[in-house]
Amino acid sequence: MQTGRVAGLWSWVPGLAGLRRYDRRWLPHDLTAGVVLAAFMVPVGMGYAEAASLPPITGLYATIVPLVAYAIFGPSGVLVLGPDSSLAPVIAAVIVGVSGGSTMAVDVAGMLAIVTGVSIAAAGLLRLGFVTELLSRPARLGYLAGIAVTIVVGQIPKMLGFSVGSDDLVRQSREVLDAVRQGEVDPTTFAIGAAALVALLVLGRWAPRIPGALVAVVGGIAAVAWLDLAVDTVGILPRGLPGFSVPAVPADILPEMIAAAFAVALVATADTSVLSQSLASKLKDEVDADRELVALGVANAATGFFQGFPISSSASRTPVAMAAGARSQLTPLVGATLVAVMLIVTPGLLRDLPDAVLGAVVVVAAVSLVDLHEIRRLWRMRRVEFALWAAAFLGVALLGVLPGVFVAIVLSLVDFVRRAWRPHDATLVRVDELKGYHDQERHPEGRSIPGLVIYRFDAPLFFANAPFFRREVRNHIAAAEEAVAWVVVAAEPVTDVDTTAADMLGELLDELESSGISLAFAEMKGPVKDRLRDYGLYERVGDERFFPTIGTAVDGYLAASGTPWVDWEERGSGRSGSDRP
Numbered sequence: 001m002q003t004g005r006v007a008g009l010w011s012w013v014p015g016l017a018g019l020r021r022y023d024r025r026w027l028p029h030d031l032t033a034g035v036v037l038a039a040f041m042v043p044v045g046m047g048y049a050e051a052a053s054l055p056p057i058t059g060l061y062a063t064i065v066p067l068v069a070y071a072i073f074g075p076s077g078v079l080v081l082g083p084d085s086s087l088a089p090v091i092a093a094v095i096v097g098v099s100g101g102s103t104m105a106v107d108v109a110g111m112l113a114i115v116t117g118v119s120i121a122a123a124g125l126l127r128l129g130f131v132t133e134l135l136s137r138p139a140r141l142g143y144l145a146g147i148a149v150t151i152v153v154g155q156i157p158k159m160l161g162f163s164v165g166s167d168d169l170v171r172q173s174r175e176v177l178d179a180v181r182q183g184e185v186d187p188t189t190f191a192i193g194a195a196a197l198v199a200l201l202v203l204g205r206w207a208p209r210i211p212g213a214l215v216a217v218v219g220g221i222a223a224v225a226w227l228d229l230a231v232d233t234v235g236i237l238p239r240g241l242p243g244f245s246v247p248a249v250p251a252d253i254l255p256e257m258i259a260a261a262f263a264v265a266l267v268a269t270a271d272t273s274v275l276s277q278s279l280a281s282k283l284k285d286e287v288d289a290d291r292e293l294v295a296l297g298v299a300n301a302a303t304g305f306f307q308g309f310p311i312s313s314s315a316s317r318t319p320v321a322m323a324a325g326a327r328s329q330l331t332p333l334v335g336a337t338l339v340a341v342m343l344i345v346t347p348g349l350l351r352d353l354p355d356a357v358l359g360a361v362v363v364v365a366a367v368s369l370v371d372l373h374e375i376r377r378l379w380r381m382r383r384v385e386f387a388l389w390a391a392a393f394l395g396v397a398l399l400g401v402l403p404g405v406f407v408a409i410v411l412s413l414v415d416f417v418r419r420a421w422r423p424h425d426a427t428l429v430r431v432d433e434l435k436g437y438h439d440q441e442r443h444p445e446g447r448s449i450p451g452l453v454i455y456r457f458d459a460p461l462f463f464a465n466a467p468f469f470r471r472e473v474r475n476h477i478a479a480a481e482e483a484v485a486w487v488v489v490a491a492e493p494v495t496d497v498d499t500t501a502a503d504m505l506g507e508l509l510d511e512l513e514s515s516g517i518s519l520a521f522a523e524m525k526g527p528v529k530d531r532l533r534d535y536g537l538y539e540r541v542g543d544e545r546f547f548p549t550i551g552t553a554v555d556g557y558l559a560a561s562g563t564p565w566v567d568w569e570e571r572g573s574g575r576s577g578s579d580r581p
Contacts, residue, residue, distance in 0.1 A: 014075040014291060026327035033326035034334025039214040041082060041317060041335055042342070042350070044365065046234065047358040048083035050158075051151055052091040052309055054109055056234050056358070059083050060339055061242045062113075062308035066299035067336035071329040073295040075288055076276045078326045080335075081299050084312040085365045086267055089150045091309050093400060094260045106307055108257070110247035113304030113311070115254075115261040120269055121297025124290045136412035138378055140270060142389035143408040144369040146396025151366035158359035159193030161186025161231070169397050189231050192220055193356035200364040213361050220357035221350070232355040237347040241340055242307040261310075263406065268312035272296050276313065388415055422468060423459030427476050428490060428550065432568040437490070437550050449565055450482045452557050454522075454550060456490035463500035470508050477517070484517055485561050488553045492523035502535040509540055518560075520545040522553040 041063050049059030066081040074081075094112055095105045150169055156176050157164050162184040164175040179185070196216040203212035224233060249257070276292050296312070303311055321331050342349055378386040391411050396404030428437035429446030437454060440446055453476050457469055477484045497505070512519050519541060529546065532538040538546075547553035558565055 013072050014295075016072050022328060022330070026330070029325035029327050030330040031334055033321050033331040035338065036211055037080065037317060037321045037326070037331060037335035038338035040211045042339060043213045043217045043353070043358060043361050044317065045083050045339075046350075046353075047362040047365070048085060048088050049309070050355070050358055051085070051088035051154065051362050052083075052109065053095045054091070054105060054309060057237050058106060058109065058307055058309060060237070060343060061306055062303050062311050064241070064336045064339050065303045065306045065308055066311045067332040069299040069302040070295055071333050073298045074329065075291045075295060077328055078318065078322055078331065079272075079276055079329075080314045080317040080321050080332050081272075081296070082311050082314050082317060083309070084268070084271065084314060085151060085362065085369060086144055086147050086271060087264060087310055087312055088362075089147055089154070090260065090264050090267065092154075094257065097256070104249065107247040107249050108253075109309035110245075110304040110307060111249045111254075112257055112261055112264065113300050113309050114247065115257055115304075116264045116268065116310045117297045117300030117302070117304060119261055119265045119297070120300060121294050123265070123269070124293030124295075124297060127290045128293075136388065136415060137374075138385040138388040139392040139408040139412040139415075141371055141374055141378075142392025142394075143267075143396055143404060144371075145375070145389070146393045146404055148366040148369040149393075149397055152363050155359040155363050155366075158232075159190065159197070159356045159363070160184075161189030161356070168400070186231070188229055189354070189356045192223060192229070192231060192354050193360050196220055196354075196357040196360035197363060200360060204364065212364075216357050216360060217350075217353055220354045221352045224352040224354055229354075234350050234353040234355065234358070236351050237343065239347040240344055244305055245307070247304065264310045266409070268296060268300070268310065269293055272313040385415075388412075417464055420459045420462065421464045423457065423465060425458060425469075425472055426456045427479075428454040428456055430567065448481065449554060449557070450563050451485040451561060452554065452563075453477060453480055453484050453487045454490060454554075455487060456493065458493040460496040460498075461494055461501035461505075462496065462498040466501040466504040469501070470504050473508065485563075486518045486520060486557045487512065488520045488522055488547075488550065488557065490523060490550055491521045491528065492525070494524065494528060497528060497531050497535070499535070502532070502537060505532075505537055506535075506540070509537070518545065520547065520553055520556070522547045522550045 042060065045059035045063035046056035047059070049056050049062070063082045070079065070081045091109055091112065095108050153169055153172055153176065157179070160176075160180070162179050164172055164179065166172045166175055196219070199216050199219065200212040203210050203215060223229060224231065272292060273289055276289075300310055303309065321335075375386070375389060378389055388411055392404070392408040395407030395411075399407065426439040426441065427448075429440045429443060429448050431438050431443045431446040434443075438446060439456075440448070453473075455473060455476055457472075459465060461469060473487060477487065509519055521541065524546060529538060532541070544556070547556055557563070
């Protein structure tokens with residue numbers, strides 16, 4: 001009993017449990033990867049903080065704290081949490097909308113992280129990980145592409161040496177173009193930003209193992225220090241680590257923050273779930289999705305109490321750690337420790353780091369959010385899903401990040417309802433020399449059994465498609481060459497029947513019975529039969545009208561009706577009836 005209780009306690013801190021089983025042979029790999037990861041995380045964290053309208057130092061706080069929290073509570077062996085480019089515009093929208101970009105911004109960001117973390121952890125404890133599936137892949141791709149455009153346009157002024165007043169994408173784009181036309185570009189800032197951008201793109205393309213962000217940062221600092229360039233720089237960071245504090249925000253803004261936290265939580269959980277499952281598949285491991293949510297929630301809440309902002313998994317830093325040889329959560333811990341040591345010992349190390357370099361780092365990260373291959377694939381393979389991508393993209397780009405999240409969710413749900421509202425259906429026939437029963441549209445040469453309609457409906461039956469189901473059954477009866485005596489519903493794809501659909505089936509039964517037609521079901525799943533029992537429909541149809549296969553349903557019809565029928569497999573055998581595939 002005691003052993004089981006201890007094992008249960010360790011299950012709540014899977015990260016620590018994993019470190020207990022640490023293989024010492026991994027140590028050199030984890031230490032090296034930790035150094036590389038730290039060098040990459042510093043500029044990226046600071047850049048994302050600025051993209052979120054926050055002081056750069058908060059990006060380092062939001063880098064250190066979640067790494068430590070996830071190393072304790074995280075179930076994935078190698079997963080790096082921290083500031084994320086897809087969240088930065090959402091956080092910025094909240095800060096600008098709630099605090100107006102004032103000194104309250106850090107507290108607003110911290111409270112947003114806490115509310116986000118609590119909601120994510122609660123979702124994990126309640127096993128609500130399926131909520132992340134509300135964002136379909138096309139909608140999510142469109143949302144991320146919209147985020148990328150928003151980030152890039154927001155960083156262009158920083159890389160050109162001027163500022164704009166708007167945070168709306170369209171007006172911001174106009175202001176950028178006007179500033180360029182009016183000659184407000186600072187040549188020195190532009191040269192530094194362009195050089196950093198080229199270095200990041202070239203190294204990322206042809207030398208991905210070299211930390212391009214580190215090269216750009218070192219080059220930018222060296223250029224400013226040696227050439228005494230007059231450009232905007234990060235300056236000396238506050239010395240030391242953040243202390244524990246509860247963010248002070250007015251109570252009247254909490255409702256708005258809760259709505260924003262839902263959007264942040266949905267994006268963060270979707271990103272983390274996809275990345276952790278991908279890593280698990282690559283490493284031939286399994287990850288509990290709900291435990292993953294709990295760990296992500298704890299990491300967010302902890303970050304909020306230490307002057308940070310909402311974080312997520314990182315699709316850029318995690319591969320960097322793995323490419324550098326990471327074997328376990330010791331790698332992020334080493335990286336967090338090195339960043340903390342820098343803040344304590346050498347806070348002025350990044351004093352001469354140009355803002356333009358941070359802008360370039362953020363731009364490259366944002367561009368990586370756009371999956372051109374998948375977008376082209378949607379265009380080639382399914383134009384409807386490409387339209388869903390475009391709508392989500394325009395929702396973010398034109399309406400803003402927060403409304404864009406909800407647009408993407410609504411579009412995903414509408415797309416699901418659309419597919420289930422008018423699902424594929426078919427009349428099934430027998431085709432010579434081909435086993436089973438097949439779609440008549442695909443096999444016009446197929447033979448129908450006289451007096452029998454075999455109808456397949458490829459979706460759950462619910463309120464939106466119930467009228468369509470009844471209408472199609474009527475149409476197939478009317479289109480039959482001979483008077484119909486039975487309708488057999490091939491119900492294997494029907495996974496549920498709601499109350500509206502149940503009422504429709506009751507009315508359909510009345511209609512068919514008045515016409516002397518029997519309704520039967522084949523291949524219906526047990527749970528769906530249980531639903532029909534609850535609705536009182538199972539008894540109305542009759543147990544003898546539920547068949548395990550379409551073949552046995554055909555046999556039942558032939559036996560009850562006496563209809564002569566010779567199947568192609570029985571020709572020459574002297575038998576009549578149907579086969580039992």
